[in-house]
Amino acid sequence: MSQLKRTPLYQTHVDAGATMVDFGGWEMPMKYPTDIVAEHLYTRKACSIFDVSHMGRILIDGPQAVPFLQHVLSRNILPLEVNKSQYVILPDERGGAIDDAYLYRYEEDRYLLVVNASNAEKDLAHLEEQIRPFDARLTVITDQWASIAIQGPKSEEILLTLSGGQPITAPKKNALNTLTIEGHTVRTAKTGYTGEPIGYELYVKSGDATWLWNRLVELGARPAGLGARDTLRLEAGMPLYGHEFGVDQEGREMPIFAVSLAKFAVNFVPEKGDFIGRAALERQYEEFQRFAAGDFSKIEYLPRRIHPIALLGRGVLRAGMPVYWEGKQVGYVTSGTMVPYYKTEGEGDQVTLLEETGMRSVGLAYLDSGLPEDARVEIDVRGRRLPGALPKRHLRSNTPPYAIPELCE
Amino acid sequence: MNFPAELQYAKSHEWVKKLDDSTVLVGITDYAQKELGDLVFINLPVEGDEVSMGEPLCDVESVKAVSDVMSPVTGRVAEVNEELLDAPQKLNEAPYEAWIAKIEGVSDCEELLDAQAYQEFIQQG
Numbered sequence: 001m002s003q004l005k006r007t008p009l010y011q012t013h014v015d016a017g018a019t020m021v022d023f024g025g026w027e028m029p030m031k032y033p034t035d036i037v038a039e040h041l042y043t044r045k046a047c048s049i050f051d052v053s054h055m056g057r058i059l060i061d062g063p064q065a066v067p068f069l070q071h072v073l074s075r076n077i078l079p080l081e082v083n084k085s086q087y088v089i090l091p092d093e094r095g096g097a098i099d100d101a102y103l104y105r106y107e108e109d110r111y112l113l114v115v116n117a118s119n120a121e122k123d124l125a126h127l128e129e130q131i132r133p134f135d136a137r138l139t140v141i142t143d144q145w146a147s148i149a150i151q152g153p154k155s156e157e158i159l160l161t162l163s164g165g166q167p168i169t170a171p172k173k174n175a176l177n178t179l180t181i182e183g184h185t186v187r188t189a190k191t192g193y194t195g196e197p198i199g200y201e202l203y204v205k206s207g208d209a210t211w212l213w214n215r216l217v218e219l220g221a222r223p224a225g226l227g228a229r230d231t232l233r234l235e236a237g238m239p240l241y242g243h244e245f246g247v248d249q250e251g252r253e254m255p256i257f258a259v260s261l262a263k264f265a266v267n268f269v270p271e272k273g274d275f276i277g278r279a280a281l282e283r284q285y286e287e288f289q290r291f292a293a294g295d296f297s298k299i300e301y302l303p304r305r306i307h308p309i310a311l312l313g314r315g316v317l318r319a320g321m322p323v324y325w326e327g328k329q330v331g332y333v334t335s336g337t338m339v340p341y342y343k344t345e346g347e348g349d350q351v352t353l354l355e356e357t358g359m360r361s362v363g364l365a366y367l368d369s370g371l372p373e374d375a376r377v378e379i380d381v382r383g384r385r386l387p388g389a390l391p392k393r394h395l396r397s398n399t400p401p402y403a404i405p406e407l408c409e
Numbered sequence: 410m411n412f413p414a415e416l417q418y419a420k421s422h423e424w425v426k427k428l429d430d431s432t433v434l435v436g437i438t439d440y441a442q443k444e445l446g447d448l449v450f451i452n453l454p455v456e457g458d459e460v461s462m463g464e465p466l467c468d469v470e471s472v473k474a475v476s477d478v479m480s481p482v483t484g485r486v487a488e489v490n491e492e493l494l495d496a497p498q499k500l501n502e503a504p505y506e507a508w509i510a511k512i513e514g515v516s517d518c519e520e521l522l523d524a525q526a527y528q529e530f531i532q533q534g
Contacts, residue, residue: 019446036446036473038447231472314494315452337472337473338450339472
């Protein structure tokens with residue numbers, strides 16, 4: 001077995017008593033002594049930091065950087081201005097995802113693509129193959145830079161204290177900035193993977209990682225591991241490659257439009273031209289649009305879709321559990337766990353988080369297209385058929401500073 | 410970690426409290442709860458179930474995984490601690506109060522360790 005890779009924060013995690021695990025070839029913190037439930041709750045009420053330095057970071061530049069990116073990414077990148085970022089998918093010819101990623105434009109002539117750690121080698125091989133006809137260049141900077149996500153209601157306040165009042169980014173989602181803080185260059189992004197209305201991802205040179213981490217802890221952020229990162233993203237309904245993208249239980253490739261978030265990440269505008277997977281994606285999109293109008297007469301290219309699922313009975317949803325409706329199997333759980341939440345008081349804009357907490361089992365499922373929105377499904381939870389519901393979402397994120405849980409009755 | 414002297418311990422990390430000659434309470438040890446992490450669900454055994462030494466008694470779930478709790482004795486489940494259904498975190502917070510099952514008619518039993526021997530056993534890893 002090859003040696004596991006370590007981020008510049010490895011020793012910091014070990015010193016903090018973290019439980020380290022192999023994740024995508026990296027030795028990463030699963031949790032700290034506080035444990036996953038407390039880390040999840042602290043993110044929702046205050047502010048957590050996550051070491052995401054394991055993710056693959058690739059710079060793209062050269063005279064034909066833009067046509068190259070238009071060819072390999074699902075999204076039109078022409079509207080992406082300097083100091084903006086966007087969610088993108090790397091499609092294959094069949095309309096499946098090689099990976100999902102974020103594209104950042106910190107500089108006029110250079111783009112930064114951040115990909116999943118577990119796919120980094122595969123992505124790089126694909127991009128190296130595809131870049132050949134273009135006058136453009138790939139540079140992997142995973143080892144030279146580190147990345148820390150800071151997420152939760154207090155994250156902006158903490159960063160403003162650290163920056164001495166310099167604005168972290170423009171106030172919009174996906175905005176970027178480059179700051180000099182205490183003599184260090186910090187690239188900032190108003191992005192995240194937790195569903196928090198306020199949260200940032202920060203990029204620093206590897207040698208500056210422990211400085212930034214320790215300063216954030218001093219200012220009140222607490223470390224959270226990959227365990228909480230997964231429960232937070234799942235509660236937020238965000239897809240994870242290998243679960244909601246990739247191949248399904250039967251080994252068939254899942255279409256990109258099975259994840260509804262794809263509608264923001266795929267463009268067919270004429271100026272984008274042809275790109276990898278375009279024809280297949282157009283076929284999926286046609287069905288996707290008909291579904292939106294309530295027409296499920298044709299489900300050839302999108303036979304199943306990813307949908308939030310909540311367990312109503314006692315137990316825990318886990319990836320792979322079959323889902324039934326009216327006695328027949330209609331799909332399976334792609335990701336599932338038990339998550340904690342703060343109970344709430346009030347309605348609409350007046351909603352506030354209480355001190356009292358609860359637990360609920362939530363997940364995402366890959367289900368037959370055309371199931372009614374209010375379908376009461378059953379999930380095979382380790383041999384018992386328990387009732388489940390298909391809510392629109394598990395969490396509301398448009399309510400700063402707090403994300404508000406939406407519970408199923 | 411805490412291992413009360415009045416209890417006995419199985420190498421599969423359950424504690425056993427003898428109530429009389431053929432009745433015991435079973436739970437998981439402080440070491441077990443720390444290793445498992447935050448417990449978020451317990452699938453309790455059912456009253457009247459016959460259980461066998463070295464076979465699963467029930468299972469507990471953390472955020473990340475499901476784990477079996479083994480039965481250190483052969484007998485019949487007389488009572489289960491239903492309080493744990495709504496408060497599985499008690500298994501973490503107070504593992505020696507959070508008994509899982511009372512087992513009666515005990516006819517066979519694992520080789521159990523006293524507190525000191527169990528502590529030495531887990532230190533050997």
